Amino acid sequence: MGRKALPKLNPSVDYSRNFLTAEKLPRPWDPESLFGRAAPLEIEVGCGKGLFMRTASGVNPAHDFLGIEIAYKYSEYAGYRLGKEGRTNAVMVHGDGQKIFPEVFPDASAVAIHVYFPDPWWKKRHHRRRVMNETFSQQIERVLAAGGTLHFWTDVEEYFDMTVELLHAHTKLAGPIDVEERPAEHDLDYRTHFERRMRKNELDVFRSQFRKPQ
Ligand SMILES: C[S@@+](CC[C@H](N)C(=O)[O-])C[C@H]1O[C@@H](n2cnc3c(N)ncnc32)[C@H](O)[C@@H]1O
Structure with a gap:
């Protein structure tokens, strides 16, 4: 499924606090320099x-969010939309999650990690390009705090099954814990744009959580 062009960014919106490139992330990791608080x-x-x-970031102002x-x-647009909403607890980063995790985040630095509808890379010979691979699943486990949660949703049943097997084989994350579908109360009441697209097309969505033991 293709993607529509993104709307133009209004130059009067200040999103400088909500968008940066990966090289500008603080090393050593210092989330207070991004969010102004712990x-x-x-x-x-x-x-x-x-x-x-x-x-x-709107419904949970007590937490900080890094995308x-x-x-x-897309990263700039998402940061712009956060700036437009005046969010002080959410920052978008342009970069490769698989590189940023080992380079930037210390052990046990996040209470939740979210991966929604990752690119499926359908062909078997391309499966190694999938973001949910052995190395990255171990990075997720390392970066999660004890009791923290991985949220993983996909529309591809085979990717879902592969991820469950991967997490069982290479991590101690416990799951999958089922997540129930909830009726949408308005047109953007979906976890992500891809969830919206799948639900509007009456396609299946496989939702799960995995918890890092205490
Ligand atoms: C199929 S889209 C889903 C987008 C969104 N999660 C949703 O559900 O609407 C997958 C997104 O992951 C991004 N992506 C793929 N590999 C990535 C990586 N290694 N690090 C960060 N983003 C990545 C792609 O550019 C794309 O925007």
């Missing part, structure tokens, strides 16, 4: 247009 951190990898980042998106235009 708060439980949630990280999303592959944010697309950033609906989850926008909604979650990573490899496509520059």
Whole structure:
């Protein structure tokens, strides 16, 4: 399924606090320099247009949210939308989540990690390009705090099964814990734009959580 062009960014919106490139992330890791406070951190990898980042940072102002998106235009657009909403607890980063995790995040630095509808890479010979691979699943486990949660949703049943097997084989994350579908109360009441697209097309969505033991 293709993607529509993104709307133009209004130059009067200041999103300088909500968008940066991976090289500008603080090393050593210092979330207070990004958010101006110390708060439980949630990280999303592959944010697309950033609906989850926008909604979650609005409904959970006590948490900080860091989104990573490899496509520059989408990362900037998602950061712009956060700036437009005046969010102080959410930042978008342009970069590759698989590189940023080992380079930037210390052990046990996030209470939740979100991966929604990662690119499926359908062909078997391309499966190694999938973001949910052995190395990255171990990075997720390392970066999660004890009791923290991985949220993983996909529309591809085979990717879902592969991820469950991967996490069982290479991590101690416990799951899958089922997540029930909830009726949408308005047109953007979906976890992400891809969830919206799948639900509007009456396609299946496989939702799960995995918990890092205490
Ligand atoms: C199929 S889209 C889903 C977007 C969004 N999560 C949603 O559900 O609407 C997958 C997104 O992951 C991004 N992506 C792929 N590999 C990535 C990586 N290694 N790091 C960060 N983002 C990545 C892609 O650019 C794309 O925007």
